[in-house]
Amino acid sequence: MFALVDCNNFYVSCERVFNPHLEGKPVVVLSNNDGCIISRSDEAKRLGLKMAEPAFLKTRFLKENHVYVFSSNYTLYGDMSARVTETLTQFVPEIEIYSIDEAFLNLSGFSGDLNTLANNIKNTVRRNTGIPISVGIGPTKTLAKIANKAAKLSGGIFIIRNDQHRDSVIRNTPVNKIWGIGGQYFKLLERNKISTAYDFTLLDDNWLRAKMKVMGMRIKRELLGESCILLELTVPSKKAIATTRAFGKKTSKIELLEEAVSTYAVRCAEKLRMQHSVANLLTVFIHTDPFNQNEVQINKSKTISLPVASNENIELVKHALYCLNQIYSSSYNYKKAGVIVDGLQSEKQVQANLFDKSNREKFRNLRNAVDKLNYEFGRDKIKLAVQGDGKKWKLRQEKLSQRYTTNWNEIIEVRI
Numbered sequence: 001m002f003a004l005v006d007c008n009n010f011y012v013s014c015e016r017v018f019n020p021h022l023e024g025k026p027v028v029v030l031s032n033n034d035g036c037i038i039s040r041s042d043e044a045k046r047l048g049l050k051m052a053e054p055a056f057l058k059t060r061f062l063k064e065n066h067v068y069v070f071s072s073n074y075t076l077y078g079d080m081s082a083r084v085t086e087t088l089t090q091f092v093p094e095i096e097i098y099s100i101d102e103a104f105l106n107l108s109g110f111s112g113d114l115n116t117l118a119n120n121i122k123n124t125v126r127r128n129t130g131i132p133i134s135v136g137i138g139p140t141k142t143l144a145k146i147a148n149k150a151a152k153l154s155g156g157i158f159i160i161r162n163d164q165h166r167d168s169v170i171r172n173t174p175v176n177k178i179w180g181i182g183g184q185y186f187k188l189l190e191r192n193k194i195s196t197a198y199d200f201t202l203l204d205d206n207w208l209r210a211k212m213k214v215m216g217m218r219i220k221r222e223l224l225g226e227s228c229i230l231l232e233l234t235v236p237s238k239k240a241i242a243t244t245r246a247f248g249k250k251t252s253k254i255e256l257l258e259e260a261v262s263t264y265a266v267r268c269a270e271k272l273r274m275q276h277s278v279a280n281l282l283t284v285f286i287h288t289d290p291f292n293q294n295e296v297q298i299n300k301s302k303t304i305s306l307p308v309a310s311n312e313n314i315e316l317v318k319h320a321l322y323c324l325n326q327i328y329s330s331s332y333n334y335k336k337a338g339v340i341v342d343g344l345q346s347e348k349q350v351q352a353n354l355f356d357k358s359n360r361e362k363f364r365n366l367r368n369a370v371d372k373l374n375y376e377f378g379r380d381k382i383k384l385a386v387q388g389d390g391k392k393w394k395l396r397q398e399k400l401s402q403r404y405t406t407n408w409n410e411i412i413e414v415r416i
């Protein structure tokens with residue numbers, strides 16, 4: 001059996017842990033730059049607020065209905081997610097982190113009562129982290145996903161067993177709610193009058209193979225209770241790493257673009273070091289606001305291959321700034337920039353370059369010292385001067401909560 005653990009309204013729940021007075025009240029969290037609604041409390045859902053709805057269209061509605069609005073605080077959510085995962089690993093030896101708020105648990109070998117186990121997991125996560133979760137259990141990952149949806153409506157726990165019960169559940173599952181059935185396939189199935197997961201299991205194997213390839217067959221077998229999608233236990237190293245963001249305010253100034261691009265390059269270097277890889281290629285792109293038809297549009301990028309594969313801040317910033325200067329022109333209003341590193345390999349197998357004059361060991365020692373300080377005192381406390389303070393281009397985050405769990409200065413205060 002597999003369990004799918006999903007944190008309920010995750011971002012909103014994270015905010016509530018540190019603001020308990022928000023319990024029972026409508027709360028929403030906005031996407032980057034305070035753009036769209038990306039997490040809603042049940043109360044906010046009941047008010048009719050939709051996922052991905054632009055917040056600026058709803059300003060009055062939000063105010064009139066006393067909805068609490070937060071900017072997204074990914075530092076907090078990332079840390080809370082790690083805490084939930086840590087609690088889950090106490091229960092099972094195998095766990096797959098599926099997204100920031102979802103994880104699959106392998107329950108094979110567990111012989112006790114599943115209901116008791118699910119309750120135990122739910123209560124322990126709540127006690128350790130303050131986050132409410134739903135637990136769906138089924139004989140396959142696909143069925144565990146379906147069980148999780150049902151759990152949301154039935155007190156947080158739902159178990160699908162491999163018997164007639166499974167049959168009745170899939171008869172009541174619309175085909176577009178099956179894991180892995182997205183837009184195109186949904187249209188295809190709709191055209192063929194397949195409306196429930198049960199209908200899907202009646203599809204002819206040859207037809208499935210022709211129309212939906214191996215995936216279609218896998219979904220069918222999984223729905224019938226035969227497990228064929230296993231847990232992905234090791235997170236494969238990413239093939240390319242990108243840090244791209246829209247600016248809070250458009251700009252045509254080179255100094256601000258330099259601040260942004262060098263900061264993104266440092267973020268890429270950090271991500272590379274975290275997975276112990278180095279990059280051979282580096283791309284910088286900048287573009288104007290494609291939604292503003294009144295402005296002259298431009299979209300430029302430049303890719304270079306690095307003389308020696310690297311994950312060092314100073315080097316990546318130097319190359320990123322070179323690229324930026326190749327594509328920059330002062331006559332446009334830029335809305336977004338990004339740095340992408342590609343051609344990744346393990347940092348243990350770096351090919352040296354005969355003409356390389358930089359003292360790599362010195363770089364590494366300096367950067368290790370800087371990393372240590374930043375780990376202790378907060379991100380970017382020590383940084384390259386060119387990164388600036390970000391005040392003129394950073395995202396709008398007007399309703400940001402504190403980083404309660406990762407920064408001593410922002411820790412929650414209790415008054416007695």
Ligand SMILES: [Mg+2]
Nearest residue numbers: 006007009101
């Ligand atoms: Mg969730």
